[in-house]
Each structure stands twice: as C-alpha cells, then as structure tokens.
Amino acid sequence: MKKLTSMLLVFALAASIVFAGGSGEAASSDSGKVKLTFFETMTSPARTQYIQEMIDRYEAENPNIEIELISPPYEQSDSKLTMTLNSNQPLDIIETRDYTLKQFVNNGWLRDLSGYIDSWEEKDNLLPLTLDAARTVDDIPYLMPQFFYVKALLVRTDILDKYGIEIPTNLDEFYAACKELTSKGNGQYGYALRGKSNIFKIFDVLIAGNVGNINPENFYESNDGKFWLDSEAGRKALAEYVDLYKNGCPPDSINWGYNEQINGFVSGITPFLIQDPDVFSAFEGQLDPSQYTVVPIPVGTSGYRYLEYGFNGPSIPVSSEHPDEAWDFIEFMLSPEEGAAFCKMYGPLPVHESVYNDDPYFSSGNYTAWSEEFNSPETIFAMYPLDDPKYPGWAQLHETTLQALLLGESTVDETIEIWADYWGY
Amino acid sequence: MRNRWYLLMMAPGFILLALFLYIPLFMGVVMAFQNYNMFNLTDLHFIGLENFTAIITDKTIDFWQILINTAVWLFFSLLFQFVLGFGLALLLKKPFAGRSIYSGFVFYAWALSGFAIGLVWSWLFNGQVGLFNDILMKLHLIDSPVGFLSNPKYAMVSVIITNIWYGVPFFGIMLLAALQSVPNELYEAAVLDGCGPVKQLFSVTIPYIKPTIISTILLRTMWIINFPDIIYAMTNGGPANSTNILATQMINKVYKQYDYGQGSAIGVIIMLLLLIYAVIYLKLTNANEDNI
C-alpha cells in the first residue's frame, strides 16, 4: 500500500513537471496587435505559399493585425480541423468545405455571417449561385463561398485526331467514342475512369443525364420523390456504365485515384477525363495546351446535363474572439481582384459576377467550357444531400458496391437495391 | 530492498506509458460505447454495444470478409517475413567480404516509413506504367499488363508482397543477432554426433534461439495487425473490399466518416483479438515468463 502511494506521488509530481513545461509557448503575443488564426484545408505547397503572400499583403495594409496560417497536409486537414474545433481551440478563419459545412453547423461551431454579408459592398456583385451556396444549411450563411468546382470533359484532341474520332456532344456518342478507341488495341483506351476515393461525383454526371427528372435540391431524388436510379432508365444507364468500364476503360482503372487518372490522360492512354478546373496545374510542364481541349459534360438522352457545384470558402468559428477583424480579412481575400487572382493561380471558378464580365480569362481558353455550361439551358445544377446524416458514409459504400458491380460480383439490380436501401427509399 | 530502487528506475517509463498511451486508451475505449459521431455531437451519450453491432451487422461492408482479409494479411505476411528473414539471417551468419555494406542495403527497408513504401509500391504495381508489368512483359512472361491492384484476385497478394518486403529486415536483424549468440561448442558437439547442416538447424539452432523467435513473432503479429499504412496507400481496402482489413476500416470510420465511436469500437475489437491470440499463442509455444 505504501509502495502504491509513493508511486502515485511520483506519478503526480512528474505529471505536473511535464505539463508545466507545456503552457509556455501559447501565451506570447505582441502587445497591441490582434492575432488571428487562419486554418487552411485545401492545402498544397504552392497554394499555402500563395495564401501566405496574400496574408503578407494584408498585414502590410493593416499593421495592427497578425495572421497565423495553419496548413496541414490535404489528406489530414479536415480531420485536424474537426478535432481542433471540437476541442474549442481558438480559430478565427477556417476553410469550410461543402461536405464539412453541415457537420460544423450541427455541432454549433460556426457563426452566422448574415450581418457581415448584408453590409458588404460586394454583396450585389456575387453570382446568385454564391449566396445559394452560402445558405446551404438552414438557409443561414455559415460560410462565404470563395471557389466553385464544376465538372467538365477534358479531351486529348491529338489522340482523337490520330484515330479520326469526333469530340462527343452527347453521352451516347461519348460512350461510343470510348469503346471505339479501346477497340484499336495497342494499349489505347477511352475514358480515365476513377475507381477509388470519392468517385460518386464523377460517376453521377455520366449517369444522371441519361435518366433525367432530377430534383435540384437533392441529386439522388427524382422530382416526384423517388430514388431515380431505381427505374427503367436508371437500370439502363447503370448497365451502360458497366459496359463502358468493360469495353472503354483500362481494367486497372478500378483502382485509379486522382493521380492515375491524370497519368492516364497525360500519357494519352485514356484521352477522356472528367475533372474540376483546378486540374490544369497537374498538367503543367507535361502537356502542351494544343494537345487538349475542354468541353461541357455531354448531355444525356433526357436532353440535359446534371451538374453539381462543389464549393468551399471561409467561415468564422464561434470560438473566435475577433470576428470583426476576421471578417475584414475575408473581405480582403474575397475582393474581386484578390479572388480572381487566387482562382487564376489555383484553378477553380470565381464567385463574383463582375470577374466573369471584366476578365476574359474566365470565359476564354480552357474556361470556355465552363462558361458554356453555366449559360446553357441544357444544364441543371443539383445539390447533394449534404445535410443527410447518411452523406458522410456514402462515398465508401458507393465505392465498394460499384467496384463489386464493375467486377461482376453483383448485378445492376442488386446494386441499385443496396443504394436505394441506404438512402431510405 | 533493491526492488524499490528498481521500481523507481522504471517510473519514468511507466509515467510516459500511462499518460500518453493508457489514459488516452481508456478515453478511446469509452468512446467505443458512445454515439461519438462528429456529424452531430450535441446529443452525446452511452449507447451500450450499438457501435459493435452496427459494425458486425453492416450489410455492405461485410465484417466477416474484413476479418478473413485481416487473417490472410496477417498469416501470409508473417509467414514469409519470418521464413525469408530467417533465411537472410542464416546467409549472413558466416562473415564474408563486404558483409556490412551488403546488409546495409538489404536491411534499409526497415528505415522507410510505411506511407512512403505504400506510395512507391503502388507505383511499381501500376497496371499501365508500373515497373513490374514492364519487366514481366519484356521477359515475355505476360502478354498484357496485369491489374495487380485492380483485380481482386491479385490485390491482396500484391499488398502482402509489399508488406513482406518491408518486414523481412526486422526478422533478419533480430534473428541474425540471435544466431550469433549460439555458442560454437554446441555445433561442434552436433558435428561429433554426426548431424548434417539441416539437422543442426533443427536440433541446435532453432531450440537455442526459440525465445527470440517466440517474442519476435508475437510482436510482429501485433504490428502487422495494426499496420494500415501500406494497404491504405495502395488500394484503400479495395477493389470491392478485397483488401480491407480491420485497421484500414478503422481509418475509414475515423477519417472519412468522422464516426469516432465506431472507429474506436473497431480498435477495441483489434485489441481483444490480439489478446486472445497472445494467450493461445503463448500456451501453444509453452512460453514461460523467461521467454518473453
């Protein structure tokens, strides 16, 4: 017993020594300066460097503000942000993503930005889509969208020319072109299919157009409240997708993630790729702009293309002690000039109306495809059920069940039944 | 009398283990019995065994397949790591010119991180631009590229090969050291008794280094089960769940679905299985306390 007591004493003593050493670093702060912490989640070394330069510019204009940037590696950043918010560590500006938004709001971590946005001079210069996206959850703007990610079809024109194949304008032509390319043999395939890590967004644009009648409020529901894949047209569309994998894609693509997709496209093995506009930086130094073009996603037999707009942008957490200063920095970051420059550097689509009108960059060249998509009457934007508690688990379930279907381990009917069941239809 | 001093000397290690492994572990185990899902934390409460039943009865991510995958992953990784590591140790036992440089090269895999190994090997195994397919095609062993990681038949084999490559050096080093501790007199006596090299191996070497074998295999088992890095980087458990093991499913639950409750529950299952394994293993190998 005595031994135990002395052990505990030693233990407590050592613990206090260890922990006393820990608190030293946090407290230090320059006198008078307001210190803000900015948590970046969509990180890459180049992007982090760019944000740091932006912060330096801001700090030069606002000498009383000091901004600390936290940029964990991309794969861990959302997780770390979640844990940081959960432990009430003070953060002032965080980069919220479309699929983390609901979760952060549920847990009461985000501030309502209505007041700030209403008195912001740029408010009327935003795309209508921007404010819609801001109000995704509970019709309250909990984040200020900064970037849009919309899918388009990238085409290696040099490869298509070689085989005399036209750029497809609808999904049927697209499927046919992929199969024709594959039939040429010699390691030539059609489509850079993605088989793993968050595939459903790319998968859905190839299916939805051939089914149609989709509820813009919920990508997985038809306008009459049903699971639209569970229909004649849905089964046919899914069967065609399986056929596309078997006869139009490299067999290996079932294990392709982002990198393999890009490699397939850059090497020309698969001259078709569906991606967001931030993909271009991946081609740098490897593809000449004359080798490829970008076109809108082909429309399906329904006569429409169904697109999802992914977005992300800054939020102000409840734990922030300086929300006004934080918003001031957000205004700076989201001025049309800074916003457009950031998009040029990083790729995605800007959120301001004026940028599209004033800056030809975003309506020409590679970006023509997106401006066509935005202006086409054939485009319908639909949102994923981001506020459904089932949503976070969907990616893994979709990936494994789709892989099983493509491998022939299950049937189209079984797969649709599992999915309908998952979403509760 | 001295025992008290010994306890004091062990105290720092114990305090560190308690503070940074056992207290967090206790908190983690508590989470396994709560609806600790980051999607909504406002109604956090104890839910008994619900996390466990949810994992075991999951209709699409088949728990039994994950268990079988884990067993296959463990068994073949361990078997070949051990056999090849032992072989390497036997080869290195007799000195030869340049032995230390040579062993530096064959042992370096130990110094790599699992994450880097997974990345590099997934590239080597790539179905289009992978080195292995290229070599096999050049040797005319295959006509068209093999989907090492995309075909469920080969995916598990491929990740296990990678894991074997990573684990051979550990056994190599540990067993080499043990081999060198076998007194030469024992071999001399065996030769006098007319034992050939094979008989020497089984009647002298292995019995003598048995304690090392038992403890390295036990430790390695624990590490292999808890080592998701390679699979996570190479296949992420796919295709169609064919390489999903408990450790990778745990990452999926924690990192992708933010369900810390179910993630921790998988962690508890892992530890329970390892405990059962350890008890049976030590019984079977007749290990007494001196052996471990």
Add this chain to the structure above:
Amino acid sequence: MKPRTRRNISTAVRVLLLAIYLIAAILPLYWIFITSVKSPQEIYAFPLKYWPEKISFASYEKLFSISTFGLYFRNSLVISLLSSLGAMVVAVMSGFALSRYSHSRSKGIIELVMYFSQTIPSFIIMVPIFSIFSKIHAVNNRAMLGIVYIATVVAFCTIMGKSFFDRIPASLEEAAKIDGCNLFQSITKVVLPITLPGMAAIFCFAFINIWNELFLAVMLLNSSSKMTVPVALNSFISKAGISWDVMSAGIVVALLPTMVVFGIGQKYIVAGLTEGSVKG
C-alpha cells in the same frame, strides 16, 4: 560427390541467394532514385525509361524552393535525435530495472503492460491525445511532441533493453558492489560499457520510428515553421494528386538520416543483441 565440389556448390547457392535478396531489396530504392533525377516530362513517359536521358536535379531544386524543406529537415533531425536519446535513457533504466527486479508476480504484470501497449492501434488514442493536449495548451509545442514520441517507443525499447540486461549476469554488479560501488556507480562503470552496443540498438530503433512518424506530428503541430519531414512529404499529396517529382526527391532525402543512423548502428544492433550471451 567430393567435399570440395559440395562446398563450391553450396557457396554458389549462397551467392545466388544473396544476390536475389539484394536485387529484391534495392529495386524499389533504385526506381525512386531514378525517378527523382528524371526531368518532369520523363517521369510519366511511356514506354518506361530505366535510366534518364539526362540526369536532372530539377526535382531537388523544386523540393528545396517551393517548400521550406531544409527547415523541416532540421526540425525532424532535432526532434528525432533528442527524443531517441530520451527514449534510450528511459528504456535503459527501465529495461535494466525490469531485468533485475525480483518480485516475480509484479514482474509479470509489468511485462504484460509493456507487451499490451503494442496492441494499441494508434488511431484509437489519436483523438483522446489531441483533446488532452488541447486542454493543457500543449498543442504546437515541439518539446511535448518529443515526449509523446518517447512514450510511443518506450515499451518496445524497454523490452529490448531487458533482453540485453538479462544476458549480463548480475554477478558483475555484485563484484562492483564488493569493490565499494553503489548501485548507480555499478551501472555506470560496469554495466553500461558492456551494454553500449545494446544502447545503440535501442537508439536506432527509436530514431527510425520517430523520424518516420506522421500522424502525431500533423495533429500536434500547427506552425509550418515547426513541421517535420514526414508532414512535408505528405503535403505533396493535394487535391490535385501527388507531385511525383518532389515526392521522389523528398523520399530520397528523407531516407538519408535513417540510412546514416542505420549504417553506423547496424553493426551495434546485431552486436548489441548478441553481446550479453557471448560473454555469459
């Protein structure tokens, strides 16, 4: 068969097997190294190039220019060296004590605690460690990260340490005691010199593990000026995929310190694990 022919054959088989092991071990390293000195265009070139047309250090230049990789390298080196030293000291103490401890029932329990800690999946303790660290304001503190690192390796290092000391007879200390040494003198003057190789082995093991650790570093450090090499390597994977040029260069550079430690240490590792029993 004549004994000499037999010996020749067995030598040939041995050389052949050694060669197979060497090729299998080196191939991935060769490939990553070759990739790191290819130009970006050549990395993805098809058919594969087994040797670059022109050796290019562009990837290395990029590695040290786009990210402050040099700084991360220093950070990693300092944290890994200090933590491994700490782990070695703690483990030598506890390993020695555990070896000499004579109360057999508690000894069994202590060993169980050591072994059991090896079954803990790191992800089950990640979230709790983060919340503990937040509560005591120890996030973004490198010293605290170093202490956690010691904790993560100390159990195995203690097991290793105990096995060395088991092979060194306690009579050595008894002899020292008769010569008038107290317990600590007998350790420092008599036991330690014999166990130096063993300590080197423990150090190497700790260093390799700590140098490669990724998840705790990501969770427990915030400032980019404090980041370590594995975190930097992981940051080359972004939404836009892996930058293989910098990644391959980074993996090669990250391998250097462990190669050095391992190159110096492997002699001792083997010797350290063997030592005691040869003497005993």
